[in-house]
Amino acid sequence: MKPDRNIFVKVIFCFSILLTSVNTMAWGEDGHRVVGEIAWGYLRPEVRTRVGELLESAGEPNLAEATTWADRIRSDSRYDWAASMHYISLPRQWDxxxxxxxxxxxxxxxxxxDxxxxxxxxxxxxxSERAEALLFVAHFVGDLHQPLHTGLSEDRGGNDIKVEFFGFPTNLHALWDVYLPAGFVRDWKQYAEEQRRSIGERERKQWLDSTPEDWAxxxxxxxxxxxxxxxxxxxEDYYRRxxxxxxxxxxxxxxxxxxLVNQVLGQQ
Incomplete structure (x- = not known):
């Protein structure tokens, strides 16, 4: 499917100012919402109940929106201590x-x-402690699946690599956070539902048979x-690839x- 250049134009316009001041934002809001919505569909019934209670206590309407919380608080100086927790800088040769x-x-x-x-x-x-922990976990699992959150320290995970995407200036990290997903995620909720239906049971079990270290x-x-x-x-070539x-x-x-959430909360 050929990317709709008009979509890229609109998204780049909306996010250009934001992305000049915010770095390492992984997936943008819609990408994180997709992760949360897919996860919600796989939670066991009793775990959904517990997650719902924690989200309600935190003032979050659902898991999809809750995945964006850890980025929303980045302008709050009280959470400056969490800034380095959004990524891990790994060398090219890593064992x-x-x-x-x-x-x-x-x-x-x-x-x-962990x-x-x-x-x-x-x-x-x-x-409240457990609710905040859920909000962090929901976001960080998504972050870890964005490849540039394991990028090189010398370019700050691609933030210092200037590129042009369809003629518009950005950086490599922002390209993966926002602009690449924008080419095919038009309605995040619908997209998440479509993606979840496309996941086979054998495939899902293979993905679950892993650790956060494997995801990294x-x-x-x-x-x-x-x-x-x-x-x-x-x-287009980079987009298609x-x-x-x-x-x-x-x-x-x-x-x-x-x-992860089923494992942690299902034990109770």
């Missing part, structure tokens, strides 16, 4: 996750998912095989978010 080497003292996304996953499942934690390894491979490029002027990569990362993110 697997070692916390003491790969995760700085300020934290990283893999440590954050940390907040434990709080979410801790029945001795307060409801997938993204790290993809960032070098598909995202990074020596070209500056990008258009990466459209399915983006779509699959959204699908896997949704399935795995559900799996």
């Amino acid at each position: 697997g996750y070692k916390e003491e080497r790969d995760c700085p003292p300020a934290g990283c996304i893999l440590k954050a998912i 940390h907040f996953g434990k709080i979410l499942g801790d029945r001795s934690a307060t409801k 390894a997938e993204s790290q491979r993809l960032v070098h095989s598909h995202a990074y490029t020596s070209q500056v002027e990008l258009g 990466n459209r399915e990569v983006v779509a699959q990362r959204l699908r896997r993110g949704g399935v795995r978010l559900a799996g």
Whole structure:
């Protein structure tokens, strides 16, 4: 399917000002909503009930919208401590996750998912603590499936790589966050429903048979095989090459978010 250039024009216009001041925003709001909506469809009934209670206490209407919370609070200085938890900077030659080497003292996304996953499942934690943990987990699982959130530290995960997409200036990170998904995600809710129906049971089980470290390894491979490029002027060829990569990362993110939440809250 050929991308609709008018869609790209509209999206680039709407986000150009925002993206000049906000970095490492993974998937944009609609991408995160797709992950959350897919995940909601795979939650077990009793887990849905518990998730609904936590979301209500946090003032979030549903899981899809809740996935955007961790980006919405980035302008709140009280959450400056969470900035480094949206990503992990990995070298081109990487032999697997070692916390003491790969995760700085300020934290990283893999440590954050583990940390907040434990709080979410801790029945001795307060409801507000568990609700906030859910909001972080829902966002960070999506972030980890955006390949550039495992990108190189020297270019800040592609934020410092200037490119043009269909003639419009942006950076590589923003291209993957917003502009590539915008080519095919017109209605995020409808798209999420279509994607969930396309996921086979065998495929879903394969994706669940993995750890967050495996998800990071997938993204790290993809960032070098598909995202990074020596070209500056990008258009239809780059879009066609990466459209399915983006779509699959959204699908896997949704399935795995559900799996993690089912595992943590289903035990109760």
